Amino acid sequence: MLRDLLRAAAEARTVAIEGRVREVVAAYLESYQSNDIDGRVALFAADGTFEDPVGSEPMRGHEAIRAFWEAGAAAFRIEMALDRLYVSGREAAFNATATLHDKAGDKARIRIIETMCLNDDGWIASLRAYFDVGSID
Amino acid sequence: MLRDLLRAAAEARTVAIEGRVREVVAAYLESYQSNDIDGRVALFAADGTFEDPVGSEPMRGHEAIRAFWEAGAAAFRIEMALDRLYVSGREAAFNATATLHDKAGDKARIRIIETMCLNDDGWIASLRAYFDVGSID
Numbered sequence: 001m002l003r004d005l006l007r008a009a010a011e012a013r014t015v016a017i018e019g020r021v022r023e024v025v026a027a028y029l030e031s032y033q034s035n036d037i038d039g040r041v042a043l044f045a046a047d048g049t050f051e052d053p054v055g056s057e058p059m060r061g062h063e064a065i066r067a068f069w070e071a072g073a074a075a076f077r078i079e080m081a082l083d084r085l086y087v088s089g090r091e092a093a094f095n096a097t098a099t100l101h102d103k104a105g106d107k108a109r110i111r112i113i114e115t116m117c118l119n120d121d122g123w124i125a126s127l128r129a130y131f132d133v134g135s136i137d
Numbered sequence: 138m139l140r141d142l143l144r145a146a147a148e149a150r151t152v153a154i155e156g157r158v159r160e161v162v163a164a165y166l167e168s169y170q171s172n173d174i175d176g177r178v179a180l181f182a183a184d185g186t187f188e189d190p191v192g193s194e195p196m197r198g199h200e201a202i203r204a205f206w207e208a209g210a211a212a213f214r215i216e217m218a219l220d221r222l223y224v225s226g227r228e229a230a231f232n233a234t235a236t237l238h239d240k241a242g243d244k245a246r247i248r249i250i251e252t253m254c255l256n257d258d259g260w261i262a263s264l265r266a267y268f269d270v271g272s273i274d
Binding site for chain 1: 139143147151160190223225226229231232239273
């Protein structure tokens with residue numbers, strides 16, 4: 001069967017770090033449920049970058065990334081739900097839905113694609129968030 | 138409303154090249170329906186790269202990219218269907234489903250995320266395809 005051939009080829013490319021990629025994605029998403037900003041920041045390499053949205057100036061390093069999320073947390077509670085995840089070597093791309101709840105009880109939903117790349121030590125070297133006007137409702 | 142504030146912020150970031158990004162993504166997908174490999178290759182910058190899957194050695198330039206698709210076309214007819222598209226500056230990420238039909242009438246489906254980045258002239262500088270074993274059925 002064609003699909004068995006394609007799956008075998010994909011299996012043959014699977015490398016050890018993919019398990020770590022899946023762990024980091026899971027921990028990243030879980031950090032939103034538990035509102036654990038420190039835990040989320042700790043997933044990044046010391047010089048890791050976060051670009052949100054893609055095309056803006058990336059934040060670099062724990063201090064800059066923490067400041068961004070702390071400012072967000074002062075305004076919103078964020079729920080993140082994973083839709084689809086594709087892991088390819090040390091990189092991943094995933095669909096997620098972020099639901100933002102503000103202090104007044106209002107909410108908005110942003111559907112995004114994020115791409116993540118780990119460094120050799122298994123920490124996030126780069127996280128990039130793609131979304132646009134059409135993904136907000 | 139929170140969603141109106143978020144949408145206004147996203148609108149304010151919208152830049153002129155985004156229309157071109159949407160055109161190139163549409164032309165790329167259409168080239169599969171019309172089996173127009175030359176047209177697909179022509180969307181790339183002369184030194185553009187295609188990495189399929191992410192983590193493998195990128196193909197660079199028209200000749201290498203054309204050879205890859207011509208080898209594929211000798212074995213499969215490929216249908217590509219767009220699911221979701223997010224455009225962020227000169228970059229895009231999209232979900233698509235590739236359905237491969239081989240000469241024997243067998244078929245397989247691969248769900249992927251691709252990321253695309255245009256150069257200043259509006260041609261593809263980089264195209265990267267994320268998929269894994271779990272996305273093949």
